[in-house]
């Protein structure tokens with residue numbers, strides 16, 4: 001951590017109006033860009049920014065305390081190329097992020113949502129996969145990770161329509177103990193971690209739209225494959241949606 005006089009501001013304020021996000025204005029340069037959707041406490045982004053000062057990093061997160069911690073971590077290390085915005089990452093990628101503006105989109109452990117009334121909050125759905133495809137530059141990367149087998153199955157069945165999908169079974173070499181807090185916690189609970197590195201397919205926009213239109217909605221039962229350490233059918237033991 002740097003002396004306090006060297007800390008930098010790392011918060012990005014998203015305009016209330018839905019306007020295209022101006023990467024160059026916020027980062028003051030044109031550089032490869034890394035976007036983390038639902039970045040939690042920023043563990044992955046901060047470590048990536050420490051390794052890659054050549055890249056601009058943006059995390060979007062809904063929960064203010066997690067966002068504050070992420071921002072503080074980056075600021076205390078002087079990482080002006082690692083910034084955090086409070087907001088809905090789905091809305092950001094669907095409506096605010098310009099097309100072909102991002103080199104890497106990362107999504108680690110999106111909440112599975114067990115309650116049927118909350119399924120529409122799932123971060124991955126046909127329209128969000130299409131949005132991730134749209135915001136990536138040609139050849140851009142989509143990195144996805146979950147400890148929920150049903151989420152993994154749905155994503156593995158749908159994302160290959162838009163991305164060349166490649167499973168990454170082993171822990172990440174850059175973070176053998178886990179790239180994110182949720183990965184570290186899930187591994188401590190003995191849960192399997194499912195990781196994929198997916199490269200954007202070169203399709204024309206009409207074909208990408210058509211492929212997304214043929215995808216099914218993510219209405220899977222997140223508990224179907226025994227995710228978590230609870231007994232199916234025992235309601236009180238089901239994981240709660242946060």
Ligand SMILES: C[S@@+](CC[C@H](N)C(=O)[O-])C[C@H]1O[C@@H](n2cnc3c(N)ncnc32)[C@H](O)[C@@H]1O
Pocket residue numbers: 037038039040041060061062063066087088089090091107108109110111123180181182183
């Ligand atoms: C299980 S946590 C994982 C956090 C982090 N990615 C990790 O792996 O440790 C899911 C995170 O996604 C955030 N989240 C859920 N829906 C979101 C949305 N629509 N926009 C932004 N963040 C969201 C939650 O607040 C939470 O921090």
